[in-house]
Amino acid sequence: MRKLLLTIIMTGCGLATMAQKSERPFHAYLYNNEYKVCMQINFYENDIIISGQDMLGPLPGYLGHDRTSFHWPIVSACISGNKATMQMVNDYGSEDLEAQLTCEDDSTYVLKQLKGSSIKMPENGKWQKLPRTIMLKRR
Numbered sequence: 001m002r003k004l005l006l007t008i009i010m011t012g013c014g015l016a017t018m019a020q021k022s023e024r025p026f027h028a029y030l031y032n033n034e035y036k037v038c039m040q041i042n043f044y045e046n047d048i049i050i051s052g053q054d055m056l057g058p059l060p061g062y063l064g065h066d067r068t069s070f071h072w073p074i075v076s077a078c079i080s081g082n083k084a085t086m087q088m089v090n091d092y093g094s095e096d097l098e099a100q101l102t103c104e105d106d107s108t109y110v111l112k113q114l115k116g117s118s119i120k121m122p123e124n125g126k127w128q129k130l131p132r133t134i135m136l137k138r139r
Contacts, residue, residue, distance in 0.1 A: 025103040026077070026084050030136035035128070036066045037121060039111070039136060041101075043077040043084055053091075063088065063111075065121040072119060090117070107138040 026043035041061030042048050048061045050071050060077040064070065076087045082103045089096040097116030103109055112133045113119060119130040 025082065025106075026079055026101070028109075029139045030109050031139050032134050032136050035121070035130055035134060036123075037063060037130065037134070037136075038066055039063050039101075039109075041074065041077070043079055046077075060086070063119065065123070068122050070122050085114075088119075090120075095120075109136040109138070110134070111136060 024044060026041055027045075028039075028041055030039040030041070031037070039061060040048055043060050046060045047058045049058060050056060050062050050064075050073060052069055053071065053073070056073055059073050059075065061074045063072040063074070070091055072088045072090055074086045074088050078085050084101045086099050086101060087096065088099060095117035097119065098114045099119075100112045100114055101109055102112070110133060113130075118132070120127040121130065122128070
């Protein structure tokens with residue numbers, strides 16, 4: 001009887017955790033292994049601070065590279081269902097773009113550049129241009 005009760009409680013806790021993730025899909029840490037880029041986002045509270053760039057203050061999030069300190073800060077985000085439209089700017093403020101982040105399921109996201117500059121990240125001393133659409137996984 002104790003095992004059954006414990007199993008029911010643990011299953012309930014697991015379902016509650018899954019429900020929390022799906023209720024707030026745009027509060028996540030996302031990663032793409034192929035291009036070594038990550039996104040840290042919180043489009044609900046807009047409270048992400050980019051390490052080393054505190055002067056920008058709290059933001060909806062950023063797109064960064066795991067080997068460099070270069071980031072594309074997200075300056076605004078608007079959620080509509082399972083999609084969010086974002087305005088992003090590079091570290092230098094010289095390039096900006098509009099992108100859409102779509103939550104496919106609890107762990108898969110698609111980042112699509114809509115208009116503006118192309119996303120470029122430094123890689124081994126050169127600029128690596130990211131494809132206009134990339135898949136990200138929740139970590």
